[in-house]
Amino acid sequence: MPATYQRIVLASRPQGPVLPENFRLEAVPTPELADGELLIRNHYLSLDPYMRGRMSASKSYADCQALDETMIGGTVGEVIASRNERYKVGDFVGGVLGWTELAVSNGAMLRKLDTSRIALSSYLGAVGMPGMAAWYGFNQIMASKPGETIVVSAASGAVGSVVGQLAKLRGCRAVGIAGGAEKCAYVVDELGFDACVDYKAGNLEKDLEAATPDGIDGIFENVGGAVLDASLARTNAFARIALCGIIAGFSGADLSIKNSRLLLINRLTLRGFIVTEHMEFWQEGLRELGGLVADGKLKFRESVAEGLASAPEAFIGLLAGRNFGKQLVKLV
Numbered sequence: 001m002p003a004t005y006q007r008i009v010l011a012s013r014p015q016g017p018v019l020p021e022n023f024r025l026e027a028v029p030t031p032e033l034a035d036g037e038l039l040i041r042n043h044y045l046s047l048d049p050y051m052r053g054r055m056s057a058s059k060s061y062a063d064c065q066a067l068d069e070t071m072i073g074g075t076v077g078e079v080i081a082s083r084n085e086r087y088k089v090g091d092f093v094g095g096v097l098g099w100t101e102l103a104v105s106n107g108a109m110l111r112k113l114d115t116s117r118i119a120l121s122s123y124l125g126a127v128g129m130p131g132m133a134a135w136y137g138f139n140q141i142m143a144s145k146p147g148e149t150i151v152v153s154a155a156s157g158a159v160g161s162v163v164g165q166l167a168k169l170r171g172c173r174a175v176g177i178a179g180g181a182e183k184c185a186y187v188v189d190e191l192g193f194d195a196c197v198d199y200k201a202g203n204l205e206k207d208l209e210a211a212t213p214d215g216i217d218g219i220f221e222n223v224g225g226a227v228l229d230a231s232l233a234r235t236n237a238f239a240r241i242a243l244c245g246i247i248a249g250f251s252g253a254d255l256s257i258k259n260s261r262l263l264l265i266n267r268l269t270l271r272g273f274i275v276t277e278h279m280e281f282w283q284e285g286l287r288e289l290g291g292l293v294a295d296g297k298l299k300f301r302e303s304v305a306e307g308l309a310s311a312p313e314a315f316i317g318l319l320a321g322r323n324f325g326k327q328l329v330k331l332v
Contacts, residue, residue: 001081004029006308007070007100014055018319022055023071023312031104038084040093040103042077045308045329046124047315049247061274070098076113076123077332087112094123099311101331117294125158125326126300127290133275134162135285137220137242140278141271146171148217151208151234153227155196156183158300158326159244162289163220164193165298175211177204177227179321186324191299204230224248224255232259235266243272247319301325
């Protein structure tokens with residue numbers, strides 16, 4: 001058992017864009033286990049946009065990240081010591097144990113992971129929280145029908161990529177919005193979307209119009225701002241919008257909706273959601289997503305940073321859109 005391990009804590013709250021100095025890497029002693037506890041060596045750490053909101057002290061849907069405490073984050077890893085009868089050494093588990101190499105848990109809020117047909121890292125992406133965000137927003141809010149056109153922003157990312165593939169399995173026309181020709185080619189050629197609009201090309205409105213000749217019946221929004229405005233302009237009557245993220249506003253950018261009048265004119269339904277508030281759907285959703293991944297019917301891509309110390313820069317890159325697919329940090 002190592003005498004110490006490394007973790008990253010929040011050293012200061014960002015004022016605008018996140019900076020490396022907002023974090024601190026430190027070594028801490030490995031604690032002794034009490035009855036009922038287990039020690040987990042994390043293999044992968046998930047980096048997700050929601051973490052930026054938690055770094056702020058402003059009121060939100062969840063408590064803010066405490067200063068000088070381990071940064072919040074989803075993890076998957078292996079039990080290396082246990083005094084808990086429900087978990088044995090060698091079990092693979094997933095939880096929210098944070099930016100840390102080792103973590104002690106009492107077993108609450110952990111789930112055992114089967115790696116016989118599904119790669120361990122997948123449980124932080126397509127078969128984890130991002131996949132469930134896609135599944136819930138698409139099925140419970142957009143409720144899209146075969147033949148409808150849906151638009152997905154950040155379409156090459158961990159959430160958006162799953163939404164589009166679920167839409168195609170439902171028989172919908174799936175149109176993505178992504179940044180750059182490489183990402184758009186991946187969305188169409190690898191993920192099977194019908195079209196993808198490169199918002200960096202400078203013709204977002206016209207290109208989206210060309211890609212949605214019959215209008216838009218559902219929007220899965222991860223970005224906000226100008227991207228959402230362009231999609232609103234193409235909506236059909238009674239279109240549904242699942243608002244999952246507003247990553248465009250994380251640096252303090254203006255997020256005004258210029259086409260807000262269409263919310264009334266087209267009788268749109270817009271609903272924001274936090275997927276962890278809907279745990280009653282997780283068993284059903286993860287079972288479906290796991291089956292699709294195991295059968296090769298749901299594809300995904302990962303960006304993997306090596307080592308805990310790389311997490312701050314990888315997170316900053318995620319917020320700037322430099323990642324391709326699900327952003328992970330490999331710890332083992």
